[in-house]
Amino acid sequence: MLNRRTAIIALGFGLAGASTLTAAPYDEPDELYAALREQPGERILFPDGAIDLVFADGARGIDRAAIRAWVRESADAVTRYFGWFPVAQYGLLVIAQPGEGVGHATTFGYGGSATRIHVGTAAGAAAFERDWVLVHEMFHAALPDLPRRALWLQEGNATWLEPVARVRAGYLPEAELWRQALIGMPRGEPGARDGGMDGTRDHDRLYWGGATFWLLVEIAIDAASHGKHGLRDAMRTVNRQSGGNATDWTPEQLMAAGDAAVGSEALSKLYRHFASGRATTDLPALFARLGVSAPGGRIRFDENAPLAGVRRRIVGRA
Ligand SMILES: [Zn+2]
Known part of the structure; x- marks a missing residue:
């Protein structure tokens, strides 16, 4: 576990890719952990956990007050989802870079739960308000670490749950969750080969194929429990039992723990279906059953659709 180098990466807006950041300071995870240990930081306390926030080398030019508010709001969305902040101790290294937005972020677990995130020195309130990257990373921190082959489970989980949590907490309009799913999920379907x-x-x-898997898990758990349980119940148990990404689990362990929490076999069955064979999803039919469409690019909900109830329960609307 100590030698693990599993990194969960999100590419923020405005960056062409990781190659645009070559040999930057803190690229090595050990440098991230050293910075969190050795540089001055501030602790943000929650009832069930704490975030140790460090501005790398002082992060000159950065709006610290706006960053603190953004960190609190991101933690709030995740806390409302689980009912608690999902890691007892979470290190967050903020690295200043030129630009207006939130950039590249990576989350590690092998030396304690920690994220490094790049933030533009010109980033203001609007950039933090529309940011999805930090909530995405916090969902990575909430899940036990998995072997490399299961990266799709991790990226899919954070891709699906980040907007769900932000909608539930009132930080994102519900239509935006589905707009992203309608656009993104078809891109995650397997190719012919x-x-x-x-x-x-x-x-x-990795991101959208994985997100489709977790949406199908939501629906399967809801169906098996007649609307009594959802993915959130499974996630809460998995997080409670694992303590987050500083612990190594197998995917099978994760599925079994989630299934036990909701009294179903939905996770294990869907996992086997997706992991080893080519699994396709009829997304147009799925969205129609959920009662989501986008005529003229505008999201419309059909509350009489067969799965409209699940769709409402996903975001905490009964
Ligand atoms: Zn990610």
């Missing part, structure tokens, strides 16, 4: 999800390195399959 693709196999199972385990081991895939394709960006869209």
Whole structure:
């Protein structure tokens, strides 16, 4: 576990890719942990946990007050989802870079739960308000670490739950969650020559194929429990039992713990279906059953659709 180098990466807006950041300070995870240990920081306390916030080398030019508010708000969205902040101690290294937005972020677990995130020195309130990256990273921190082959489970989980949590907390309009799903999920479908999800390195399959898996889990748990349980119940138990990404689990362990929490076999069955064989999803039919469409680019909900109730329960609307 000490030698683990599993990194969960999100590419923020305005960056062409990781290659634009070559040999930057703190690229090495050990440098991140050292900075969190050695540089001056501030502790943000929650009833169930704490965030140790460090501005790398002082992060000159950065709006510290806006960053503190953004960190609190992101933590609030995740806390409302779980009912608690999902890691007892979470290190957050903020690295200043030129620009107006939130950039590249990576989350590690092998030396304690920690994220490094790049923030533009010209980033203002609007940039932090529309940011999704930090909540995405906090969902990575909440899940136990998994072997590399299961990266799609981790990226899919954070991709699906980040907007769900922000909608539930009132930080994102509900239509935006579905607008993203309608656009993103088709990109995650397997190509003609693709196999199972385990081991895939394709960006869209990792993020959006994985997100489709977790949406299907939501629906399957809801169906098996007649609307009594959802993915959130499974996530809460998995987080409570693992304590987050400083612990290594297997995907099978994760599925079993989630299934036990909601009294179903939905996670294990869907995992087997997606992991090893080419699994396709009829997304147009799925969205129609959920009662989501986008005529003229504007999201419309059909409250009489067969799965409209699940769709409402996903975001905490009964
Ligand atoms: Zn990610």
